[in-house]
Amino acid sequence: MSLPLLRKETREHGPVLAATAAIGALALFTMLGVAENSGGRFVGLTRFLLTIGPLIALVLANRLLVREYTGRTQFFLETLPIGRTRVFATKWLLGCGLMLLMAWLSWRLALSYTRRTEVLATADANRVLVCAAVFCVTIWSFAALAGMLGRYRYLAWAAVIAAALLAMDIAGIPLFDLPIIRLLGQGVQMATDLPETSAFVEALVVTVICMTGATALALVGSGAMASTLAQRMTARERAFALVALIAVGTISTTLEPKPVQPPFEITRGERYEGRWTRVGVLPAGTLDADSAGSLAHTIADDSDALIEALALTEHPPVFVLAQQGMDRHVMQRAALDASDGIVLKVAPNAPTENVRMLVAHSLVADSTLSRGMKDDRHVLLDGLATYWPMRDDEAGRERWWLRAASLPDTLPVDYLTNWAETSERFGECQSLALAFSVFDTLVQRSGRDATLAAMKELFREPKDDLRVLFERRPAATLATAGVDFASVATAASAAREQARERHAPELARRPMIEASVDWRNTPGRGIEIETTVSGVSRYAAYYRVLWPWTTDAGDMPRFDVLGGSAVLPLSPSRSDRVLAVIEVDDEVLDCPVRVLAKRLEFR
């Protein structure tokens, strides 16, 4: 150490350091105040050290080390009767001392904050001081090394920050598990525990390496390296640095985070391993172990046959979880990663054919990366999925024909290719019946093998990017099989007409239901959306406020109405658009039937 040099540094950097200290103090007070409601004790201190600490180290390194080289004032220092080593040591130790002073002052302030309300043992508090001091020394040693890198110093900081972010995002290492930052973990924040010894060893190693590096840069070759590095970056270097940062960012987005969660599995329940498909069914309520086993077997058979028929490359496991309290006709698919397979939640008394249908639908939808659900081909996916469990079940198919026969005989011209609109209009049960009628007609016209060949072509695994633009349109694919949507629609309509004649007695038993949805806006009651239904004693109303481009409204809130009319419990704005839906249970069709679906605008 050299006292004259210390005095010189103080004179030169005093005002800046005072300004820095003032800003730091302000930040510390703010953080301690905020931390009172989120843990207290030393939470504010650790936040301060993590955020402002490195900034102060950066400022100190810039002032004490970088400026001497960029301003070439180190040449003057070299003319003084003190060695280069002593100059560097003085500056390094001064910076280190100032960082330690900052650590002590902030710790002292945090301690006095804590002791206003809590009795805290000095020994516990001192342990926090040790951690804070070690953290500050390590940060300083890195800042000094980065400072000696001259024009590349910010790159060094950027590299460390990028590495920390990558470690958290890609390797899944939590912030307070990162080296050095471990020194400020929860135990320290709460003054309950010191970090493991390895955390101190890591800090020591980093400090020694950084200190050695900085010393080498300052002294080797009479400081020539530091002098050279102090020059400004050339345009080429800037461009390279920018490109390097962008490249790191781009590459990092392509990396798979680790570790990955364990794949979905059930710990009990019935399992069946098919040729391609593994199925697990969790029994509950009325779905006992035998029924669950049988369902698992059936689903595996269905899936294997579908995989072979369409040559699907993905063979995900299938899990069916029975859940009591769910409506019989409601089925949900869990939002999990594709690797978890198909996980369905159904009521214990859900119709088996519906479960099998949803599995088939999910299989094809997943293998087409959801393109099977595009408007222009979704009818065929729904039709295939509904047809598949019924393919060898004449009675089951007739049940779906009965449902299809309940549909109005006149449908819009483009109802097959505007499938989202058709589905919203008719609801799940009847739109599936419609899709079934189309698909079964197709099978009857072209034969099962030819139809499946067309489906195989239609539901091939697509590209997952811009190249989807080059795929063949569904209409063109069907044309190669000798069919077109218009003729299929006509044939299906005729088939439904025949089904109407076949099932006239059952259809006659259905009640005549009329439904309407009206709205009015009165000053005292706001916008009231009133649903009215005649012909049944109870019905369910569903509703949702829509965005301008909403397609599928998804699961909607339900309002059960006893009686003929009710106002929906919704408070929409005048500029909102609301989808209101009315459904009733149809005993003849054995499913809920959508009586009305209307998108309301209040302007």
Added chain:
Amino acid sequence: MNAALFRKEFRDLLPWGVLSLAFGLNNVVQLLLEQVDSTPLGQTFFLLNGENVVLYWLIAFAIGTGLAVREHDDRTLAFLDGLPVSRSRVFFVKCAVMTLLIFAGPLLELVGVGVLHLMSRGSLDSALHAGLLLQAGALQALFLLNGLMLGAAFGRLRSLAWAAAGLAVTAILLFIDRVPRAALLNPLTLLDWQWTNAVIVVDGETVRTQLAVTVVAALLAWQGFVRAGKGRLSLNLSGPIVGAVVAVATIGTLGTALFLIVRPFDAPVSSVDRGDEGGGYQFDPSPPAQTVTQHYRISYPAHEADAALALAAGADDVFERVHELLGVPPGELIDVDASGSAPNTHGMAFHGRLAMELRTDREVLAVLAHETAHVVAHRVAGDERDWLWQAAGTLNEGLASWVETRFRGRVEREDERLLLLAAMHSRRELLIDELVDPAVIQQVRDVSVEYAAGEALIAALVRLHGDGAVARLLQAFADPRLPSDLRGYALWQSTFQLAGFDLGAVVDEFYRGIEQYAAANAESIAALPRPRVVLVRVGRSIGAMLVVDSPQSGSTEHELVIRFRPAPDSPLADYQQSDAAPNEPIWPRGRTMRGGRICVQPGVKIGAEVLYEPWTCLPTSDAVEYGTLLREQNPADDRAL
């Protein structure tokens, strides 16, 4: 001459334009890397007022800082003065070029998402809503112009520009924290859009304010450019020390502003009156005191020794029973800070220690049990590595509530909570997909659902798998094989699976219990009112009125409540709740309105619990004149007046 000027400025500023364009292109290319015909506006419209637009604003601000001063500082202004054009014209040409260049990126994105929509649209979203896109473009343009002009105005401060900007941002954010209505001073509020079918609803007052700010900033910049080099010496802070001070101040202010914007360690901020703030007077704080039991070290204000010692007397029993309930051996001593808790809470647990209120109306040992359960769970679920347990908010709070219930003297609580859950379930509003995500629960419904539903889930787990199940589940959360960023349903599934349980079976049991209760109490559930909200106004005051539709409109069995919050993401401390009666308006404080919208939530009291309807944010322009309403309802009174 205009064209020549335009070309010169264009050449000068082209790098900024390239930056903006490259950024826009980057965002569009990201969309092209997916199935381009499956990217309708329903999936991309949020990009039009997202974070990327804020980045453009920053670029606009940065480019703007040179608008009024760069020619002067580079000594090229004299050359421009020699040309046969006025400085004003030069200034406006600069503005035009900068605006065009900076708008290149957003325009590219706007066109990109529009084209992708045309390629992707289906039968239900076939409309492009070009009017909405045009409005979005206009609002973006205003937003960027605002950034450009503010940058130009602040740029007059030269090296102090960014420090002053940081200071201004900090001041505005702190002001907004106190007075949410002042959010109209924040340019980012221009991006607070409410999408409707016909228009993008933006607070008119905010648009007018920001327009005024932009015009004033433009005038300041224009004046600075026109008078550059003519009057006073320009602000020139040079020299090493001043430079360093400016640099430190810039870092400090920008850092503070960033801290306030991002709030990385977000904590609830009090908005309710506390004893030491509300009365305008203050007592000296009591010195801390401490008492140590076998299992707790309790710090408390010395003047509350009686209450603290009463707590201490029963504390060890609580400790042992909680450990017994959770099926874990008694652990280390717990530090208790009994000097108080955060606003709207009776207690809080942090990383193995707890804070609580001594002067509480609730049963204090039950609070201690609740918080102790949190601490014990924290220790078993990974101690310092319990982030996964913290992320499973419903289970975390549910477990503590489940323990707390066993210490409560009030037996009706369980019944009330079950009725609440059963009512939600019968409305199809008790969704496991929401329960797994605490943020969604708080945003759509209420944090209390976490407690009630979580308690029922833990009860279902214990019913199904016995007393040791809780400990096994907690241990699974500490399993190092789990990714630390696992969240939502995947987190629940993985931890239950590792513990050897089927989440599906537990959820089934959870719903079975609720379904049974719902079936047995169908009439009570059907009798619960479904209040709606109507906004009313008197002058500039906006209030909300609850409306109950028949057949429950006459029911007086259940009291109604109404809550307000400034924004959908407001912290709990900013909520304002009142009891309400049908057709009687409640007038919230101005703090609860932001961006021309008022977020309101009606609720129905079920004993000590409240069954809330989902939150709804309505534009204040929907409010009807309350005076007119009264006159219509009571025309006789009006005539008498």
